[in-house]
Amino acid sequence: xxSVISVKNLTxxxxxxxxxxxxxxxxxxxxxxxxxxxxxxxxxxxLISVICGIANPTSGTVLADGHDIVxxxxxxxxxxxxxxxxxxxxxxxxxxxxxxxxRGLFGKGKDPAHIEKVLRELSLWDKRDxxxxxxxxxxxxxxxxxxxxxxxxxxLFLDEPTAGVDVELRRDMWKMVRSLRDTGVxxxxxxxxxxxxxxxADRIGVISKGKIILVEEKTALMEKLGKKQxxxxxxxxxxxxxxxxxxxGLERSDDGLQLIFTFHAAHDRSKIxxxxxxxxxxGIDFTDLQTRESSLEDIFVSLVSERS
Amino acid sequence: MNTHAIRAIYLFEMARTFRTLMQSILSPVISTSLYFVVFxxxxxxxxxxxxxxxxxxxxxxxxxxxSLLNESISNASFxxxxxxxxxxxxxxxxxxISYVEIVCGYVGAAATKSILLGTIILLTxxxxxxxxxxxxxxxxxxxVLTSVTFSLFGFMIGLWADGFEKLQIVPMLxxxxxxxxxxxxYSINMLPPFxxxxxxxxxxxxxxxxxxxxxxxxSDVSVEISMGMTLVFLVLCLLTVRWLVKxxxxxxx
Ligand SMILES: Nc1ncnc2c1ncn2[C@@H]1O[C@H](COP(=O)(O)OP(=O)(O)OP(=O)(O)O)[C@@H](O)[C@H]1O
Ligand SMILES: [Mg+2]
Numbered sequence: 350x351x352s353v354i355s356v357k358n359l360t361x362x363x364x365x366x367x368x369x370x371x372x373x374x375x376x377x378x379x380x381x382x383x384x385x386x387x388x389x390x391x392x393x394x395x396l397i398s399v400i401c402g403i404a405n406p407t408s409g410t411v412l413a414d415g416h417d418i419v420x421x422x423x424x425x426x427x428x429x430x431x432x433x434x435x436x437x438x439x440x441x442x443x444x445x446x447x448x449x450x451x452r453g454l455f456g457k458g459k460d461p462a463h464i465e466k467v468l469r470e471l472s473l474w475d476k477r478d479x480x481x482x483x484x485x486x487x488x489x490x491x492x493x494x495x496x497x498x499x500x501x502x503x504x505l506f507l508d509e510p511t512a513g514v515d516v517e518l519r520r521d522m523w524k525m526v527r528s529l530r531d532t533g534v535x536x537x538x539x540x541x542x543x544x545x546x547x548x549x550a551d552r553i554g555v556i557s558k559g560k561i562i563l564v565e566e567k568t569a570l571m572e573k574l575g576k577k578q579x580x581x582x583x584x585x586x587x588x589x590x591x592x593x594x595x596x597x598g599l600e601r602s603d604d605g606l607q608l609i610f611t612f613h614a615a616h617d618r619s620k621i622x623x624x625x626x627x628x629x630x631x632g633i634d635f636t637d638l639q640t641r642e643s644s645l646e647d648i649f650v651s652l653v654s655e656r657s
Numbered sequence: 658m659n660t661h662a663i664r665a666i667y668l669f670e671m672a673r674t675f676r677t678l679m680q681s682i683l684s685p686v687i688s689t690s691l692y693f694v695v696f697x698x699x700x701x702x703x704x705x706x707x708x709x710x711x712x713x714x715x716x717x718x719x720x721x722x723x724s725l726l727n728e729s730i731s732n733a734s735f736x737x738x739x740x741x742x743x744x745x746x747x748x749x750x751x752x753x754i755s756y757v758e759i760v761c762g763y764v765g766a767a768a769t770k771s772i773l774l775g776t777i778i779l780l781t782x783x784x785x786x787x788x789x790x791x792x793x794x795x796x797x798x799x800x801v802l803t804s805v806t807f808s809l810f811g812f813m814i815g816l817w818a819d820g821f822e823k824l825q826i827v828p829m830l831x832x833x834x835x836x837x838x839x840x841x842x843y844s845i846n847m848l849p850p851f852x853x854x855x856x857x858x859x860x861x862x863x864x865x866x867x868x869x870x871x872x873x874x875x876s877d878v879s880v881e882i883s884m885g886m887t888l889v890f891l892v893l894c895l896l897t898v899r900w901l902v903k904x905x906x907x908x909x910x
Contacts, residue, residue: 454666
C-alpha cells in the first residue's frame with residue numbers, strides 16, 4: 350500500500366544539543382489510524398512538529414502525501430491538519446472567527462457550511478459566538494480540533510488529544526476519529542495510554558528516546574504486550590504451588606503469602622474463574638486479590654532490553 | 658501565492674485593532690491632541706513662527722510622524738510577538754504559507770493601521786490649527802513608506818523580543834529619543850552648527866523633513882535626499898526581515 354507519510358532517516362537535534370529524534374524511519378499507510386506511543390520526552394511532539402513544519406529537521410527527509418515537506422511545503426502542508434498538545438488559542442477571538450481564520454490560513458476559500466458542519470459535529474455550534482477564553486479546557490481542545498478540520502485535511506495529527514479530557518468527550522473524540530477515518534482521512538495520534546492505542550489504532554508505533562523501537566499491527570502488538578497479572582494474597586503461607594495448579598504456571602512469592610498468575614488479557618480471561626474455583630476446591634483461602642498490567646514504562650524497558 | 662492566507666492574517670490583525678479601538682486608535686489621537694494643545698498653544702503663543710510658518714502648524718508633520726513611528730513599531734511588534742508568546746504561532750508555521758506571505762499579512766496590517774491613524778491625526782489637527790498640504794502625493798508617499806518601513810522594523814523587534822519588556826525597550830530607548838531629537842518640534846536650522854551635523858545621522862530627521870516639506874515646502878534637507886533615505890531604510894528593513902524570517906529566527910526550532 351502507498352505510504353501517505355514517509356519518514357526517512359530523520360534526525361532532529363535541538364539547539365541545546367539534545368537529540369530528540371535519532372534516525373527515525375516510519376511509513377504511515379493511507380487511511381489508517383496510527384498511534385504513536387511513548388513516555389514523556391520520547392520525541393512524539395518533535396516528530397509531529399518536524400512533519401508539520403514547526404521545527405526544522407536536522408537531517409533526513411519526510412514526504413507527506415507524496416510531497417517533500419521542505420521543498421514542496423505548500424502541497425505537503427495543505428494536506429495536513431494539526432491538533433497540538435498545548436492548548437494554545439487566541440483567547441479574545443470567538444470560536445467562529447478563529448475557525449474561519451484557520452481555513453483561510455490554509456489557502457481555502459470561505460465555506461460557512463463546512464465550518465458549521467465541523468462545529469456541530471464537535472458540539473461547538475452553540476458556542477460559536479463565545480470568546481475562546483470563556484470556554485472550558487475540554488471545549489478549547491475541541492476548538493483546536495475544529496481549526497484543524499476547517500480546511501479539510503487528508504492527514505490529521507492529534508497530539509495527545511485526550512489529555513485532560515473527561516470520559517464522555519474522550520468517547521466522542523474516538524467516535525469522531527473513526528468517522529473521519531471512514532471518510533478516508535489518515536489519523537496519527539500520540540498517547541501515553543496503551544488502552545487508548547488499543548481502542549483506536551490500526552497500527553501502533555512505539556518511540557523511546559528519539560528512536561522508533563517498534564511498529565506493529567495493533568493485534569500483533571496486543572498479543573505481545575497484553576499481559577496481565579492476578580495477584581492473590583493467601584491466608585496461610587504456602588510451602589510451594591500445589592501440583593493441581595501446575596497448568597496455570599503460577600509463581601509464589603518468597604514468603605509464600607502471594608500467588609501470581611500471569612495471563613493474557615485477550616484470551617485467558619476464562620482461566621481466572623477456573624483458577625479461583627480450583628483454589629476454593631483446594632481449600633486455599635485468600636484475603637485479597639488485585640490485577641496488574643504492565644505499565645508503558647515496563648513495556649519500554651522490556652522492549653528496549655529485548656533489542657539490546 | 659496563498660492570498661487566502663495573507664487575507665486571513667491581515668483581517669485577523671485588523672479585527673484585533675478594532676476590538677481594541679481605544680488603545681490602538683483613540684489613545685494616540687488623544688495624546689497627539691494634547692501635544693497640539695501644549696506645544697501648539699502654550700509654546701506657540703511665545704514662539705509664533707518657524708521658517709515663516711505658524712508654530713502650531715509647523716509641528717503637525719513632526720507630531721504625526723512621531724505617532725506613526727511609535728504606532729507602526731508597537732503594532733507590528735505586538736502582532737507577531739503575541740502568537741509567539743501564546744503559542745498560536747504553531748498554526749501559522751504549519752500552514753502552507755511562505756515567509757513573504759507571513760510578513761505581508763502582519764506588516765501589511767500594522768502599516769494599514771498606522772496609515773489610518775496618521776490620517777485621523779491629521780484630520781484631528783485640523784480642529785486645532787488650519788494648515789494646508791502643498792504636495793499631497795508626496796505627503797501620501799511619505800506616510801505610506803514610513804508606515805511600512807517602521808512596521809517592518811517593529812516586526813523585527815517582535816521576532817527578537819523574548820519578553821514584554823524587550824518589546825518596549827527599543828521604542829522607548831531608541832525611537833522616542835530619535836523622534837524628539839529629529840526636528841519634530843523645531844527646525845534643525847535652529848541648532849548650533851555642530852549639532853546640526855550630528856543630527857544628520859538621525860534617520861528620523863529625513864522623515865520629518867521630507868514630510869514637512871510635503872506640507873509647507875520648507876525642509877531641513879532636500880526632499881530628494883529625504884525620499885532617498887526613506888527608501889534606503891525601507892530596503893534595509895526589507896532585507897533584514899527577509900534574512901531573519903528565512904533563517905527561521907525565533908520562529909522555528
Ligand atoms: N524547543 C525545544 N528545545 C530544546 N529541547 C526540546 C524542545 N522541545 C522539546 N525538547 C526536548 O526534546 C525531547 C523530546 O520532546 P518531545 O516534546 O518531542 O517529547 P514527547 O514525546 O512529545 O513528550 P510528552 O509525552 O511529554 O509530550 C525532550 O527531551 C524535550 O525536553
Ligand atoms: Mg508531546
